[in-house]
Amino acid sequence: MxxxxxxxxxxxxxxxxxxxxxxxxxxxxxxxxxxxxxxxxxxxxxxxxxxxxxxxxxxxxxxxxxxxxxxxxxxxxxxxxxxxxxxxxxxxxxxxxxxxxxxxxxxxxxxxxxxxxxxxxxxxxxxxxxxxxxxxxxxxxxxxxxxxxxxxxxxxxxxxxxxxxxxxxxxxxxxxxxxGGGGGGTIYRVQAGAFSSRANAEALQARLRADGYEALITESGGLFRVQVGAFSVRANAVALVNELQSKGYEATIVTA
Known part of the structure; x- marks a missing residue:
């Protein structure tokens, strides 16, 4: 490693x-x-x-x-x-x-x-x-x-x-x-939201940045997804999800 x-x-x-x-x-x-x-x-x-x-x-x-x-x-x-x-x-x-x-x-x-x-x-x-x-x-x-x-x-x-x-x-x-991507293992992405409207994704991105998080917008499956982090270790992703949820974000882990 x-x-x-x-x-x-x-x-x-x-x-x-x-x-x-x-x-x-x-x-x-x-x-x-x-x-x-x-x-x-x-x-x-x-x-x-x-x-x-x-x-x-x-x-x-x-x-x-x-x-x-x-x-x-x-x-x-x-x-x-x-x-x-x-x-x-x-x-x-x-x-x-x-x-x-x-x-x-x-x-x-x-x-x-x-x-x-x-x-x-x-x-x-x-x-x-x-x-x-x-x-x-x-x-x-x-x-x-x-x-x-x-x-x-x-x-x-x-x-x-x-x-x-x-x-x-x-x-x-x-x-x-x-x-090969993460040693052939799973990449755990922390997602704070997914929207059909890019404007809604950008609004969430702006809110996250105002709180000190760097958020990226990606598009897949017809949705604009707001990603806050990506980890090869699930525990690190879980820690960020818990932190975001404590601040009122509906964060979740996605692996696809």
């Missing part, structure tokens, strides 16, 4: 970078959740944990402590840049292991292939999450929130999916993941 730890940067009272009506913390979480769902749905013998799955504050120390104590095989921190530039760049630690170096060489171009734009390069920095994680690690900076053209792309849900797909493609190549 390959253990991948995803770290959506910032959260809670820390919005991260802001610009053009966008907040970094929200974009980071959206991208990370899509990476998680793609990995669990499409690849076998992979387990994913995250530093946060909602709009919550998590310290830098807590993020790497969670990954280290779990024994993650790879740590990936997702961010959006700011400062007047444009394009994509990635970072490993200045004293990175060969595992980090080799993975960056694979993951970085896989993301560029999906999103295009300016390639700002494969870099190294003494960032805390890279310094304190005990496994190979990378931090990605996905466009600039304060650049008008970049922000226009970051507002596009399909572009965020392309960012996520680039990360997934890189992880698959770097970690030699095999297709």
């Amino acid at each position: 390959v253990k991948i730890f995803l770290d959506p940067g910032h959260g809670g009272s820390d919005p991260g970078a802001v610009g053009n009506g966008l907040q970094e913390k929200t974009l980071n979480l959206t991208i990370a959740l899509r990476i998680r769902d793609m990995l669990l749905a499409e690849y076998q013998n992979v387990e994913v944990r995250m530093s946060r799955t909602g709009d919550t504050a998590v310290s830098l120390t807590q993020r790497t402590n969670l990954a280290n104590s779990w024994g993650a095989d790879y740590f990936m921190s997702i961010h959006i840049n700011a400062g007047g530039g444009t394009g994509f760049e990635s970072f490993i630690h200045t004293s990175a292991s060969s595992g980090s170096v080799n993975a960056q060489r694979i993951i970085h171009p896989a993301i560029i292939q999906q999103i295009g734009g300016v390639n700002r390069g494969q870099k190294a920095a003494n960032f805390a999450v890279l310094r304190t994680s005990t496994m190979p690690a990378i931090l990605t900076e996905n466009l600039f929130i304060d650049h008008a053209n970049d922000a226009a792309l970051l507002r596009d849900s399909s572009f965020l999916t392309r960012i996520a797909r680039g990360h997934v493609n890189g992880l698959v190549q770097a970690l030699n993941l095999q297709t």
Whole structure:
């Protein structure tokens, strides 16, 4: 089993970078959740944990402590840049292991292939999450929130999916993941509602996001389904269902 730890940067009272009506913390979480769902749905013998799955504050120390104590095989921190530039760049630690170096060489171009734009390069920095994680690690900076053209792309849900797909493609190549979907086992999707009207699904999605949950709308069987998470371990799905139900949502687990 390959253990991948995803770290959506910032959260809670820390919005991260802001610009053009966008907040970094929200974009980071959206991208990370899509990476998680793609990995669990499409690849076998992979387990994913995250530093946060909602709009919550998590310290830098807590993020790497969670990954280290779990024994993650790879740590990936997702961010959006700011400062007047444009394009994509990635970072490993200045004293990175060969595992980090080799993975960056694979993951970085896989993301560029999906999103295009300016390639700002494969870099190294003494960032805390890279310094304190005990496994190979990378931090990605996905466009600039304060650049008008970049922000226009970051507002596009399909572009965020392309960012996520680039990360997934890189992880698959770097970690030699095999297709098959959740190790041949069941994927437990947490669904908060299903509607014949997309407008009703979007209203529920907005309510969930206001409560700090990243919800995706999918269409199948003539219905617009609002999905809040996908898990290879049923207990994790049950925990999220219980949490949502305690807040008044009619959440359920679906496996098809």
